[in-house]
Amino acid sequence: FTLIEDQTGDRVNQRLSSFFSGPESIVRSNAVLIEQGRLDLGDAAAMERYFAKQLSLFPGVDSIGVVTEQREWLMLVRYAPDALIIRRFGAATGYRLNRYRTDADGQEGELIESRQNFDPHNDPPGNPWYPAARDAGPGVWRMAVSLAKGQDHPLLVSFYALPFHDAQGAVQGVLVAAVALTEIGQFLRNLNVSAHG
Numbered sequence: 001f002t003l004i005e006d007q008t009g010d011r012v013n014q015r016l017s018s019f020f021s022g023p024e025s026i027v028r029s030n031a032v033l034i035e036q037g038r039l040d041l042g043d044a045a046a047m048e049r050y051f052a053k054q055l056s057l058f059p060g061v062d063s064i065g066v067v068t069e070q071r072e073w074l075m076l077v078r079y080a081p082d083a084l085i086i087r088r089f090g091a092a093t094g095y096r097l098n099r100y101r102t103d104a105d106g107q108e109g110e111l112i113e114s115r116q117n118f119d120p121h122n123d124p125p126g127n128p129w130y131p132a133a134r135d136a137g138p139g140v141w142r143m144a145v146s147l148a149k150g151q152d153h154p155l156l157v158s159f160y161a162l163p164f165h166d167a168q169g170a171v172q173g174v175l176v177a178a179v180a181l182t183e184i185g186q187f188l189r190n191l192n193v194s195a196h197g
Contacts, residue, residue, distance in 0.1 A: 020141075022058040023160040023177035027139065030054075030066075030175045031164040041066065041173075044074060045108070048086055051076035052106030055084065062157060062180040063146070067130055068173035071095075073120040075176075076106060077146075085112070089120055133161035133174045146178065156181045 033039035040046060051064040055078055065075030065087070072090035079085045086100040086108055097118040101109035122128045129142050139162040146155045159178035163171045 020158075020160075020179065022061045023179060024139070026054055026058060026061060026064055026177040027160050027162045027175045030064075031162055034164050034172075034175075035166075041068065041072070044088065044092065045106075047074055048076060048102065048106040048108065050106070052084055052102070052104065056104065058177075060179055061177055062155075063159075063176075063178045065176050066173055067120045067176070069171065071120055072173075073097075076102070089118060129159075129161065130174060133176070134163050134171055136161070136163070138162075143181075144178075146180075 030039060034041065039050060047066070051074075054064055055061060055076060061078070063075055063077040065073070067073045070090070073088065074090075075087040077085045077087060082104065084102045084104065084106065086102050086106070087097065088100070089095065089097045093114070096114045096116050098111055099113040100111055103109065119125075121130045123130065124144070129144060133140055133142070139160060141158060141160055143156065143158050146157045147153075157178040157180050159176050161174050161176045163174050166172050
C-alpha cells in the first residue's frame with residue numbers, strides 16, 4: 001500500500017514540477033536567443049508567432065512576454081485551450097495597452113480593448129514587478145494578478161522573470177512566462193485520491 005502511495009505522490013510531484021519548469025525553460029532559452037541576435041525584439045509579428053509556437057509546446061504555460069527598458073511590452077496569453085490574446089504596449093500603440101484576438105499561429109486579429117494609464121515599469125502601482133525582476137539578476141519567481149483575459153476576469157498567476165542583456169552586459173529588459181494558479185488548482189481538484197491517499 002505504501003508503494004502505491006509513494007508512486008502516486010511521485011506522479012503528482014512530477015506533474016507539479018512540469019507546471020513550473022516550463023516558464024523557466026522558455027524564459028532562459030528566449031534570453032539566449034535575444035542575446036545571440038536570433039530573436040529580434042524589433043519585429044513584433046515574428047515575436048508573436050514565436051511566442052505562440054512556444055505556448056503550443058508548453059500546454060501548462062499560460063503566458064509569455066517581454067518588457068524592455070524603453071517600456072515596450074509584448075505578451076501572448078492563452079485565453080482558452082485553442083485561443084490566444086496578444087497584449088501590446090509601446091510606441092506602436094500610442095502608449096496604450098491594447099488587447100488583440102489572435103489565431104493559434106500568433107497572427108494579430110481584431111482589437112478587443114485599448115486602455116491608457118498603464119506603465120509596464122510600474123505594474124502594479126506601489127509594488128511593481130519589473131524593477132525587482134530587472135535587478136534580481138539570475139531570475140525570480142513572483143505572483144501577480146493578471147488582467148490578460150479582461151478587467152472583469154482577474155487571474156492569479158505565478159511567473160518567472162529574467163533580465164536579458166546586450167553585448168556590453170547592460171540590461172535591455174525582462175522576459176517572463178507564467179502559469180495560472182487556477183490550472184494547478186484544477187489539476188489538484190481532479191486527482192482521484194482515496195480517503196487513505
